[in-house]
Amino acid sequence: MEVKVARKILNANEIMADQNRKFFKEKRVFVLNVMSSPGSGKTTVLERTLEILLPDVRTAVIVGDVCTTHDADRLANSGAPVLQIMTDAFGGDCHLAAHVVANAVSDLNLDNIDLLIVENVGNLVCPAEFDIGEDARVVVLSVPEGEDKAVKYPLMFRVCDATLLNKIDLLPYLDYDRDAALKFISQIHPEMPIFEMSAKTGDGFMAWVEWLKAQMAKKLS
């Protein structure tokens, strides 16, 4: 019984995600879904990314949180249009569903936007199950979280197109087995690009942003 209901909800989400995808294609907007555990540094990664992208790549951001507008407030400092979704308003959802993104998008003017970044709710499980009509998905994983997250949360790493391995500035202070971490990620998603970076120092951002621009060029060409 529960399973049937879950399938219906997921099917409804697929239909809505396809509508979103069609709409984004018409608007010529590339949509990036950014997911991670709570506290992996998604927002700081996006602050750095916006610094590099703006103003050449016209970017808007949708931020999903259970509660608070902290992340949206920080990202709004970049000058990009930022829209906050608080899932507490509709039951504290642990992910962004396609219809929630569709509602949010109706409040944004996408006519002069090339890239829409969606910062999902901090959660390595549920957001991986919900297509929102995006063109690319990335997972931010911070090194203090340990080496084995890819094998413990395999769906997330399977559905993503790249891993942003963040907070490498902390490596000298951690017992972190970098080779093991890279091996675990490759085990779940062979040949997925892994960008090692520090949002604190800015290390490693150029490679990641070049990759993102290449993905955009592929879609928008």
Add this chain to the structure above:
Amino acid sequence: MEVKVARKILNANEIMADQNRKFFKEKRVFVLNVMSSPGSGKTTVLERTLEILLPDVRTAVIVGDVCTTHDADRLANSGAPVLQIMTDAFGGDCHLAAHVVANAVSDLNLDNIDLLIVENVGNLVCPAEFDIGEDARVVVLSVPEGEDKAVKYPLMFRVCDATLLNKIDLLPYLDYDRDAALKFISQIHPEMPIFEMSAKTGDGFMAWVEWLKAQMAKKLS
């Protein structure tokens, strides 16, 4: 429609959780539900905790993960009976529900057990919504996750009885505002005990274990 279904599932969970609670009371077992983000250090915290508790406090552990037996393998080294639940077997659930715990418990002999620790799936959202029939709930929050997790994931901090603020050995290398973190937690759950600790160095564990023993004494006296 979706809301009604969700309510039915949550009600069914409440009924099962009450049955668990009654069973645990009969068995004179204290049940601790340990929750956190992925990678906050739950398993290392529990390894340290078991070192202090065993053999005086006879302890068993149930570990919930989406995938892998890494954590259960590590905890089994303590000598405590450890049972792994992999939610991938039933759809990759993002939390442990009461019936899942009931099934697992039927494979454990609780006759000579004083304390059952349930290490929940790493997730700051969903596990907070599912009572499993526990006597106490704690949330492990690691300092690299940032100061504002309590206000961003308020339900988790509201339903928990204590916060274990882990990885304080990393404080010298982070821009961490300790006062802000403590203030955010107190804002959501005034007077909740906060144990600052490092599972790596062992700092701060005695106070936490004393608190846990006091909770157990209250129930089992």
